[in-house]
Amino acid sequence: MERSQDEADAGSPVASNRSVEIAVYACLLGLAALLGFDNWHTGIGWDPTGPRPGYFPFYLSVILGAASLFGLARELIARTQASDTFVTRQQLARVAQVFFPTLAFCLVTQWLGLYVASFLLVAGFMYFVGRIAAWKCLLTAFLFSAAMFVTFEIAFDVLMPKGPLEALFGR
Amino acid sequence: MEALELLFFGFKVLLTWKILALMMVGLVLGIFVGVLPGLGGPNGVAILLPLTFTMDPTSAIVMLSCIYWGALFGGAITSILFNIPGEAWSVATTFDGYPMAQQGRAAEALTAAFTSSFIGSLVAVLLITFLAPGIASFALRFGSPEFFAVYLLTFCSFVGLGREEKHKTVISMSLGLLLAGVGMDTVSSQLRMTFGWAELYRGINFLVAVIGLFGISEILVTMEERLALRGHAASISLRVVLGVWKDLPRYWVTLLRSSAIGCWLGITPGGAIAASFMGYNLAKRFSKDPESFGKGRIEGVFAPETAAHASGTSALLPMLALGIPGSGTAAILLGGLMVWGLNPGPLLFVDHKDFAWGLIASMYLGNVVGLVMVLSTVPLFASVLRVPFAAIAPMIVVSCAIGAFAIQNAMFDIWLMLLFGVVGYVFKKIGIPLAPFTLALVLGNRAEDAFRLSMIGSGGDLRVFWSNGLVGTITTLALVLLFWPLLARLLGIGRRRDR
Numbered sequence: 001m002e003r004s005q006d007e008a009d010a011g012s013p014v015a016s017n018r019s020v021e022i023a024v025y026a027c028l029l030g031l032a033a034l035l036g037f038d039n040w041h042t043g044i045g046w047d048p049t050g051p052r053p054g055y056f057p058f059y060l061s062v063i064l065g066a067a068s069l070f071g072l073a074r075e076l077i078a079r080t081q082a083s084d085t086f087v088t089r090q091q092l093a094r095v096a097q098v099f100f101p102t103l104a105f106c107l108v109t110q111w112l113g114l115y116v117a118s119f120l121l122v123a124g125f126m127y128f129v130g131r132i133a134a135w136k137c138l139l140t141a142f143l144f145s146a147a148m149f150v151t152f153e154i155a156f157d158v159l160m161p162k163g164p165l166e167a168l169f170g171r
Numbered sequence: 172m173e174a175l176e177l178l179f180f181g182f183k184v185l186l187t188w189k190i191l192a193l194m195m196v197g198l199v200l201g202i203f204v205g206v207l208p209g210l211g212g213p214n215g216v217a218i219l220l221p222l223t224f225t226m227d228p229t230s231a232i233v234m235l236s237c238i239y240w241g242a243l244f245g246g247a248i249t250s251i252l253f254n255i256p257g258e259a260w261s262v263a264t265t266f267d268g269y270p271m272a273q274q275g276r277a278a279e280a281l282t283a284a285f286t287s288s289f290i291g292s293l294v295a296v297l298l299i300t301f302l303a304p305g306i307a308s309f310a311l312r313f314g315s316p317e318f319f320a321v322y323l324l325t326f327c328s329f330v331g332l333g334r335e336e337k338h339k340t341v342i343s344m345s346l347g348l349l350l351a352g353v354g355m356d357t358v359s360s361q362l363r364m365t366f367g368w369a370e371l372y373r374g375i376n377f378l379v380a381v382i383g384l385f386g387i388s389e390i391l392v393t394m395e396e397r398l399a400l401r402g403h404a405a406s407i408s409l410r411v412v413l414g415v416w417k418d419l420p421r422y423w424v425t426l427l428r429s430s431a432i433g434c435w436l437g438i439t440p441g442g443a444i445a446a447s448f449m450g451y452n453l454a455k456r457f458s459k460d461p462e463s464f465g466k467g468r469i470e471g472v473f474a475p476e477t478a479a480h481a482s483g484t485s486a487l488l489p490m491l492a493l494g495i496p497g498s499g500t501a502a503i504l505l506g507g508l509m510v511w512g513l514n515p516g517p518l519l520f521v522d523h524k525d526f527a528w529g530l531i532a533s534m535y536l537g538n539v540v541g542l543v544m545v546l547s548t549v550p551l552f553a554s555v556l557r558v559p560f561a562a563i564a565p566m567i568v569v570s571c572a573i574g575a576f577a578i579q580n581a582m583f584d585i586w587l588m589l590l591f592g593v594v595g596y597v598f599k600k601i602g603i604p605l606a607p608f609t610l611a612l613v614l615g616n617r618a619e620d621a622f623r624l625s626m627i628g629s630g631g632d633l634r635v636f637w638s639n640g641l642v643g644t645i646t647t648l649a650l651v652l653l654f655w656p657l658l659a660r661l662l663g664i665g666r667r668r669d670r
Contacts, residue, residue, distance in 0.1 A: 021601045028342060035349055038364050050627040053356040053363055056619045057349055064345040067338045074338075086600060091395045095596075098394045102387070102568050102592075106585050109572065118569040122562070130561020144566055148573065157225045158577045 014092050018075055018083035025072040032065035097129050113163030119145040174301050178535075181528030185536060190233055193226075194533065197234040198541050201241020206248050206552045207563055213499040214385040215242045217378055218570045220507055221577030228511040229526050233533040235507055239500055240292070240537045243480055244545040247284035248552055251472075252277060260443040260479040263451040267464060267471025274467050278407045281549055282415040283472040287426065289542045291477035294430040295437065295484035296534045299491065303520070303531070306492035310517035315628060316635045319621035320645035322614055325495050327653035329607045334445070337656065339603045347608040350375045351615025358623050370583040377612045378506050379575045379584045380591045384605050385499075386571040387592025390564055392599060407549050415469070422473050425454050429474050433481025437497055438489060443482040450478025484534065491527060492517060495614065499606050502613045510578070 039061060042054035087095070101121055108117035123141035126132045152158045185191070204215030219238050223231035250261040251268035264284060271280035313321070330340050353364045354374025365371040419426075429450035436446040454474035455464045464471050486497030487504070494516035496502035508515045513523060520527045545552075575588035598605060629635035637643040651658065 017601055020597065024597060024601060024603075028346070031346075035364055038366065042361065042363055046631055050358075050623050050631060053359045053361045056622065057352040057363060060345045060349045060352070064342060064349060067341040067345065070338045071342070087395070095391050095395045098390055098564055098568075099593075101565070102390075102589060105565075105568060105572070106589055109585060110582055114569075114572065114576070118565075118572075121569060122565040125565040126559075126561050130559050132559065132561060140562055144569070148569065152221070152573060152577075156222050158221050158573075159580070160573060160576060161582060 013085040013088050015086040016083040017086045020086045022072060022075050025068045025075065028068040029065055029072065032061045032068060036061035036065065098125075101125050101129075109161055111163060113166055114160040115145050115149050116163055116165050118148060174304060177304070177524070177528050178300055178532060180524070181530075181532030182536070184229060184525045184529040185233065185532050190230055190533075193230055193234040194237045194537060194540065195544075197237030198241040198537065198544055201238035201243075202245040202248075202541075202545060202548070202552050203241070204238065205242035205245020207567070213381070213503055214389060215239075216500055216503050217381045218386055218567075218574040220378060220503070220510075221574050223507065224510060224577060226511075228508070228513055228523070229529045231507065231511055232504070232526065232530050233537075235504060236530060236533055237537045237541070239483075239504075240534075240541045243288060243292075243483060244285060244541055245552065247281065247288065247476065248545075248549060251280045251284060260447045260475075260483070262444075263447040263475035263479075264472060266451065266475075267466070267468050270465070270467035271469070271472070276467065278411045278549075279415055279469065280467075280472050282407060282412050282546065283469050284476045285542055285545050286415065286419065287429075287473045287476040288480040289538055290426055291430055291433055291480035291482075292484040292534070292538050295434050295481045295488075296531070296538070298434055298485055299488045299534070300531055303488055303492045303527075306488070307517040307520040310493050311521070313517070315621045315624035316638065316642045317645065319618060319625055320636055320642050320649065321493060321495060322618040322621060324645055324649040324652065325610065325614070326607075326618075327649040329610065331652040331655035333604065333607070335602060335604045340607050343598070343603050343605065344607040344611045347611025348615040348618070350380070351377070351612050352619065357616060357620060370581070373579065373581075375587065375612075376578050376584060377609075378503065378510075378578050379587050380612055381499075381503055381506070381609055382571050382575050383588035383591025384595035384598075384609070386567065386574075387588060388595030388599060390567055391592065391596040393560070394564065407546055412546060418469075422470055424457075425470055425474050426477050428453060428457075429477035430481045433478040433483075434485040436478075437482035437485030443479045443486070443498065446482035447475035447479035451475040487534075490515065491519065491530070494519075494617070496610065499609050502609050506613055 036058055039054035039058035043052035044054045044058040045052055046055070101124065105117050105121040108120060119141045121141075122144050123137045126137040126140060127134060130137075152160060185194075200219060201215060204219070216235055216239050220235065223234055226234070246261045247264060247268070249255045250264040251272050254265050254269040254272075268280045268284060271277065310317075326344055329344065330337060333340050349364070351374075353371055354362070355372060356363050362372060429446075432449050432453070433443070433446045436449070437443065451464075451471060451474050454470055455461045458464065458470065483498060483500065486501045488497065490496045490501040490505055494505070494514075496505045505515050513519065513526065571588060571592075572585050575584045576582065578584060595605060598608075625635050626632075629638070635642075636646040
């Protein structure tokens with residue numbers, strides 16, 4: 001039942017597969033050119049001892065470029081074909097709901113350490129996206145972050161980025 | 172019989188309390204990871220890899236391979252109870268598994284799935300036990316040209332035999348090989364493709380890319396689809412288990428056929444996905460009553476599960492014997508070997524006997540223990556799926572970040588992971604396959620080194636790749652596979668692809 005409701009308000013397409021493919025091929029073509037140029041700079045010739053460091057990657061960038069060009073040309077020529085939807089407005093909104101918190105999580109990790117960031121991410125995501133009762137969110141987030149801390153920092157000796165809070169506890 | 176002796180030696184390595192405990196932990200974590208939507212075999216292994224960084228290699232590989240077994244078993248739970256294939260290769264399992272659950276035969280379907288996974292893996296492990304040492308000792312005679320030819324064969328067969336559009340496979344592979352070259356060049360110690368950016372000097376770590384490509388991107392895809400989890404309850408009683416097992420001999424042809432398909436496609440990089448579909452389709456085609464497939468027929472669970480797991484397991488054969496992974500997960504395990512300071516390849520069986528045989532023995536033990544464990548704990552793990560996705564998604568993101576950071580203790584890698592997450596999401600949606608990218612990224616440097624060493628040896632003469640019968644055959648075979656679609660069309664060989 002929920003699905004049909006979903007389909008009904010799926011929203012208008014934001015991008016078609018074809019336009020995204022064209023954009024991706026164009027980016028890859030650019031990347032191939034950039035890397036190809038850099039490798040050409042490093043040296044693509046042969047030394048007495050064999051190929052120079054740029055040789056192997058240079059020809060790989062040529063292959064990458066050629067394959068991207070092929071894809072690009074094919075998508076541009078096949079213009080009459082109807083293309084599938086890459087993402088609808090609603091889908092994009094849902095992807096953003098998880099992408100931006102993840103981005104924020106990475107930023108916060110840099111300043112406050114991973115464990116505080118993980119507490120904020122879990123609690124925030126559950127509360128704002130999942131609309132779950134606040135106490136459940138806080139409790140789950142605390143238990144999760146604490147469990148991660150015990151597992152990695154104490155049991156397995158794998159050290160994570162830490163911030164002022166952990167410093168307070170002398171870790 | 173030497174293999175059997177060595178296998179016993181392997182069991183002796185395993186039978187310590189510490190390793191057995193790690194095995195159980197690995198299995199539980201694996202089933203957990205397999206049951207969670209948006210995670211599965213390769214992702215789970217990649218994310219949990221950091222747990223093993225401080226262990227000795229044998230304990231590490233045992234735990235990691237148990238995570239993998241657990242994830243394989245766990246994947247079947249979601250396919251059957253929730254109609255959500257945890258992995259692409261479980262898709263075929265849902266065809267008959269979910270209808271069975273709808274008819275109230277969930278326990279039967281689950282028992283069938285677990286048992287056939289067990290059988291498939293067992294056949295593949297037997298194959299590994301008896302073939303891997305032989306192949307490895309044969310490969311000890313390989314020089315650089317032979318190794319490069321084998322790498323070439325792996326890459327070319329992906330392009331030639333893959334189902335994806337060829338240019339997309341080529342893009343994925345060349346991009347992976349290029350990114351593998353970023354950083355310090357191992358032969359000349361010169362920096363390449365770093366653009367003066369210090370963070371890039373140590374190169375792009377393969378595992379960071381994998382965590383982003385599989386873990387983060389999977390979360391994005393799952394979120395986009397907004398899965399409404401509606402599952403069937405199930406608990407498995409001994410009576411059902413025995414009932415299914417009693418009927419097992421009736422399906423021996425299906426089981427054998429699927430095992431054979433799986434082993435073949437696992438060793439050649441056809442992969443578990445192709446194997447599961449082919450297993451299912453062939454069972455249907457040879458059935459007296461093909462109409463009943465898709466409506467809850469137990470054979471429709473046996474066939475794809477056996478094939479998928481035979482394939483997933485036998486993908487470890489080329490990894491162990493030659494250092495060439497046959498699947499994404501095998502590639503990640505290979506990445507693990509390098510982190511623990513082992514050099515994958517034929518020398519593994521000579522230099523690290525306890526490791527190689529410990530791993531093989533753990534495949535037997537992990538499978539048996541895993542089977543018993545999943546059969547007894549299904550209700551517990553199925554309840555994991557009732558936890559809201561809004562709670563699971565951020566936890567997976569955090570686990571991914573921990574995994575990415577722990578590999579090189581670099582914050583930059585967390586950002587790289589996020590970037591690869593977005594790339595993976597876009598690639599998945601427009602059909603650029605990720606497996607060739609993973610493979611290229613992990614093998615890139617070794618392939619390049621083998622190429623350059625061959626060139627140094629031959630004074631730049633490309634004919635070195637046809638200098639003797641062995642290397643010539645492999646190189647020619649590689650080129651034939653690369654142009655296979657074209658050749659097949661020219662020769663008018665109609666290829667029927669199983670869908």
